[in-house]
Amino acid sequence: xxxxxxxxxxxxxxxxxxxxxxxxxxxxxxxxxxxxxxxxxxxxxxxxxxxxxxxxxxxxxxxxxxxxxxxxxxxxxxxxxxxxxxxxxxxxxxxxxxxxxxxxxxxxxxxxxxxxxxxxxxxxxxxxxxxxxxxxxxxxxxxxxxxxxxxxxxxxxxxxxxxxxxxxxxxxxxxxxxxxxxxxxxxxx
Amino acid sequence: xxxxxxxxxxxxxxxxxxxxxxxxxxxxxxxxxxxxxxxxxxxxxxxxxxxxxxxxxxxxxxxxxxxxxxxxxxxxxxxxxxxxxxxxxxxxxxxxxxxxxxxxxxxxxxxxxxxxxxxxxxxxxxxxxxxxxxxxxxxxxxxxxxxxxxxxxxxxxxxxxxxxxxxxxxxxxxxxxxxxxxxxxxxxx
DNA sequence: CCTACCGATCGGTAGG
DNA sequence: CCTACCGATCGGTAGG
Numbered sequence: 001x002x003x004x005x006x007x008x009x010x011x012x013x014x015x016x017x018x019x020x021x022x023x024x025x026x027x028x029x030x031x032x033x034x035x036x037x038x039x040x041x042x043x044x045x046x047x048x049x050x051x052x053x054x055x056x057x058x059x060x061x062x063x064x065x066x067x068x069x070x071x072x073x074x075x076x077x078x079x080x081x082x083x084x085x086x087x088x089x090x091x092x093x094x095x096x097x098x099x100x101x102x103x104x105x106x107x108x109x110x111x112x113x114x115x116x117x118x119x120x121x122x123x124x125x126x127x128x129x130x131x132x133x134x135x136x137x138x139x140x141x142x143x144x145x146x147x148x149x150x151x152x153x154x155x156x157x158x159x160x161x162x163x164x165x166x167x168x169x170x171x172x173x174x175x176x177x178x179x180x181x182x183x184x185x186x187x188x189x
Numbered sequence: 190x191x192x193x194x195x196x197x198x199x200x201x202x203x204x205x206x207x208x209x210x211x212x213x214x215x216x217x218x219x220x221x222x223x224x225x226x227x228x229x230x231x232x233x234x235x236x237x238x239x240x241x242x243x244x245x246x247x248x249x250x251x252x253x254x255x256x257x258x259x260x261x262x263x264x265x266x267x268x269x270x271x272x273x274x275x276x277x278x279x280x281x282x283x284x285x286x287x288x289x290x291x292x293x294x295x296x297x298x299x300x301x302x303x304x305x306x307x308x309x310x311x312x313x314x315x316x317x318x319x320x321x322x323x324x325x326x327x328x329x330x331x332x333x334x335x336x337x338x339x340x341x342x343x344x345x346x347x348x349x350x351x352x353x354x355x356x357x358x359x360x361x362x363x364x365x366x367x368x369x370x371x372x373x374x375x376x377x378x
Numbered sequence: 379c380c381t382a383c384c385g386a387t388c389g390g391t392a393g394g
Numbered sequence: 395c396c397t398a399c400c401g402a403t404c405g406g407t408a409g410g
Contacts, residue, residue, distance in 0.1 A: 003395080023212035024297065027389060039390075040395045048389065104293070108213065146368070153372050156349035157342050164341055179335070183342050187376035192379080216405060228406075229379045237405065 004034050006044045010058075011097070013051040018100035022052050022108035052105065053113050059102025060120040062091045067127040077135025078185060084128060085184065086177045088158045093173060096162060103159055125151055132188065141188040154184050193223050195233040199247075200286070202240040207289035211241050211297035241294065242302050248291025249309040251280045256316040266324025267374060273317060274373065275366045277347045282362060285351060292348055314340055321377065330377040343373050 012033040016025040027048055028038035045051055066087030073083050092099045106117045132147035132154075134140075157180060165176060201222040205214040216237055217227035234240055255276030262272050281288045295306045321336035321343075323329075346369060354365060 020296070021210055021212055023210055026387075028387085037396065038388090039397085039399095042390065043395065107209070149368050150372065152349075152353055153346050153369070157345045160341075160345035160348065179338050180342070183339065183376045186378075187372045189375075215403075217403085226380065227404090228381085228383095231406065232379065 004036065004044075008034060009041055009044045010051060010054050013048075014055040014058075014097035014101055017052060017055055017105055018097040022048075022101075022105045049110060052101070052108060055098055055101045056106060056109060056113070056117055057120075059091075059095065059098035060117060060124075062095050062098060063088065063102070063124055064120065064127075066091050067124055071127055071131060077131060077138060077140035080131055081135065081185065081188075082177070082181050084131060085154075085158065085180050089161060089173065089177055089180070092158075092162050093165070100162055103162075125155060128154065135188070145188055150188055153187070157184065193225065193233075197223060198230055198233045199240060199243050202237075203244040203247075203286035203290055206241060206244055206294055207286040211237075211290075211294045238299060241290070241297060244287055244290045245295060245298060245302070245306055246309075248280075248284065248287035249306055249313075251284050251287060252277065252291070252313050253309065253316075255280050256313055260316055260320060266320060266327060266329035269320055270324065270374065270377075271366070271370050273320060274343075274347065274369050278350060278362065278366055278369070281347075281351045282354070289351055292351075314344060317343060324377070334377055339377055342376070346373065 009030065013025070013030045016029055016033060020029075026038065027041055030051070031038040031041055045054075067084060070080055070083035070087045073080060075083070102117070106114055109117060129147045129151040132141065132145060132150050136143055136145040136147060161176070161180075171179065198219065202214070202219050205218055205222060209218075215227065216230055219240070220227040220230055234243075256273060259269060259272035259276045262269060264272070291306070295303055298306060318336045318340040321330065321334060321339050325332055325334040325336060350365070350369075360368065
């Protein structure tokens, strides 16, 4: 039984924020998750809001890093779209707590940090939109594709994955990506 | 200035639950929304949880009623799918608070009511799945369509509409439905 | 629908 | 990381 680190505290907070929401989680809950009292957390972090900020910003960074990697691979627009989908799914499945907190709890952030997160979301959405516009321009996708709306629809599908997908389901991760890509590519071609 | 009704209380609660979440809303907040004290609400309702139950169940009923109407129209599977999409969008845009609370706050329900809501969601999803299976069987959609996954993807798109669509946007409601249907039908045909 | 409360829980601090 | 606390706020009640 060794001492908990600051990272442990952030991780425990992320777990609970993802499961019960920011306002549904108390500092005592986070402490209990680590075998500590709520008051002991304040030697690691300045406050509850700071925990939320760190979890959400980590989620934002993970999604953006995945998008950057997908967009800088060389390959057809269709291949890059598949890489984007695979990257998004990987972030959700491998960093479920940060992803959920990023997607659902941004409204609990103070205005300044919420604005940063909204900007990060916009950047992410723009990454996908650019990919779609490229593909519509070079004939990979249908030329009349609306990249903005298509991007929104694709992200809607991707962001909901955590709500229904279970590893224990019939499809493994690659199959999941295949299915999402099959649906999405049929829609944009 | 006439007295508030029980329905006013439920509506005010729905507004705040949709905006800040159940745990982010206090009974005093709900009262303030109506110009009352928090304690005054207890002459209308038994408690905060009851308010959540009523808002969520109303959301569930609205979605199911829309789905039933869409499925019982006669027309091709494609026409019924369009009616389903239009119905879902109408519930979201005309009953935003109930829809959001139904979609996002079910986890704050006590276990018994949460189970009821999950069952309602399953029924709703089954309605769409049946429609898709019918269309795959009669040649309206591609025969290898997976109705379960396609249903999940379509609902993912529909359930996210409230997160980005503003009446003040470029597209009116009919255009919105057209765009969603265009994307979805391209994916399932 | 308000006044006047209740016990419980909240985020957070002082001091060790 | 705990002990011992703080003031504020929470959901809810009694009585009118």
